[in-house]
Amino acid sequence: MRIVVDKREKNSGIPELLKQSGVFVDFATLKVGDYVVFDNVVIERKTVSDLLTSFYDGRLFIQCSELVKHFSTPLLIVEGNIEDLKFESRGSLRNYNQKFQLVYDSLITIILDFKIPLVHTPNIEHTTNFLIAIxxxxxRKYSYGPLLRKIRKQTSEQIQQLSILSSLPGVGGMFAVKMLKEFNTPKRALNASAAELAKIPGFGTVRAQRIRKILDNAYNDADEENQKTLLEHLK
Known part of the structure; x- marks a missing residue:
C-alpha cells in the first residue's frame, strides 16, 4: 500500500506511524492537500489550532477552493479537541467563545459551500488509522494507487487577491474566485454595484447588498473598550 505525503508533514509523526504499519510513504511537494491516497482522493489535515490560524490569515477557504478544483473527492481531517483553544489562546472568555464560533462557522462553510466531507480525529494515531483504512x-477496489498530477499553484499575488475578497462577509474562497473571474481585478470587484455582484451565479441579492453596506458605510470611532474588544477579536 502506498500513500503520497506532502514533505511538510514529515515532522507531524504520521509518516513514521504509517511506515510502522507497513505503508510505503512516498514524500513529494504537494501543491494541494497533505495526503494523496488515490488518483482523485486527497486529504487535507489540520489541527484545530491550524484551522483557526488559516481562517485568520485567509488561507483556509483558498485551500478549500484548490481542493475541489483539482480533486473530485477531497476530505478534511480536523485533528484535536476544540477545548484546547482555551489553553492555546489569550484573551477573555468572550474571546474564547468568539474563537470557538469562528471554528464552527468555518466548518459549516466547508461542509455546505465547498461540499467537503469532514473527519474528526483526536490525535495523530487515529489520523494514521483513518488514512490506512481509506x-x-x-x-482492494482498484489495482493502482495514487497518481500525482501536475497542478499549477496560484502565485502569491493571486493568493493575496483572493485573500482580500474572501475576507468580505459571506464570500469565502469559492465566491472570491467567482468575483475575480467576473471582474478580473479586486478593484473592479470592490467597486461593483450590488446589482452587478448579484449577477454572479449563486451570489444572491442579500449577500451583494451586505457587502456594499460594509464597503460603503463610514467607519465610526468606537470607544476605548470597544476598540480593545475589536483588537482582541482580530488577534
Missing part, C-alpha cells in the same frame, strides 16, 4: 478500501 487507502486499504481503495486498494
Amino acid at each position: 487507502a486499504n478500501k481503495l486498494s
Whole structure:
C-alpha cells in the first residue's frame, strides 16, 4: 500500500506511524492537500489550532477552493479537541467563545459551500488509522494507487487577491474566485454595484447588498473598550 505525503508533514509523526504499519510513504511537494491516497482522493489535515490560524490569515477557504478544483473527492481531517483553544489562546472568555464560533462557522462553510466531507480525529494515531483504512478500501477496489498530477499553484499575488475578497462577509474562497473571474481585478470587484455582484451565479441579492453596506458605510470611532474588544477579536 502506498500513500503520497506532502514533505511538510514529515515532522507531524504520521509518516513514521504509517511506515510502522507497513505503508510505503512516498514524500513529494504537494501543491494541494497533505495526503494523496488515490488518483482523485486527497486529504487535507489540520489541527484545530491550524484551522483557526488559516481562517485568520485567509488561507483556509483558498485551500478549500484548490481542493475541489483539482480533486473530485477531497476530505478534511480536523485533528484535536476544540477545548484546547482555551489553553492555546489569550484573551477573555468572550474571546474564547468568539474563537470557538469562528471554528464552527468555518466548518459549516466547508461542509455546505465547498461540499467537503469532514473527519474528526483526536490525535495523530487515529489520523494514521483513518488514512490506512481509506487507502486499504481503495486498494482492494482498484489495482493502482495514487497518481500525482501536475497542478499549477496560484502565485502569491493571486493568493493575496483572493485573500482580500474572501475576507468580505459571506464570500469565502469559492465566491472570491467567482468575483475575480467576473471582474478580473479586486478593484473592479470592490467597486461593483450590488446589482452587478448579484449577477454572479449563486451570489444572491442579500449577500451583494451586505457587502456594499460594509464597503460603503463610514467607519465610526468606537470607544476605548470597544476598540480593545475589536483588537482582541482580530488577534
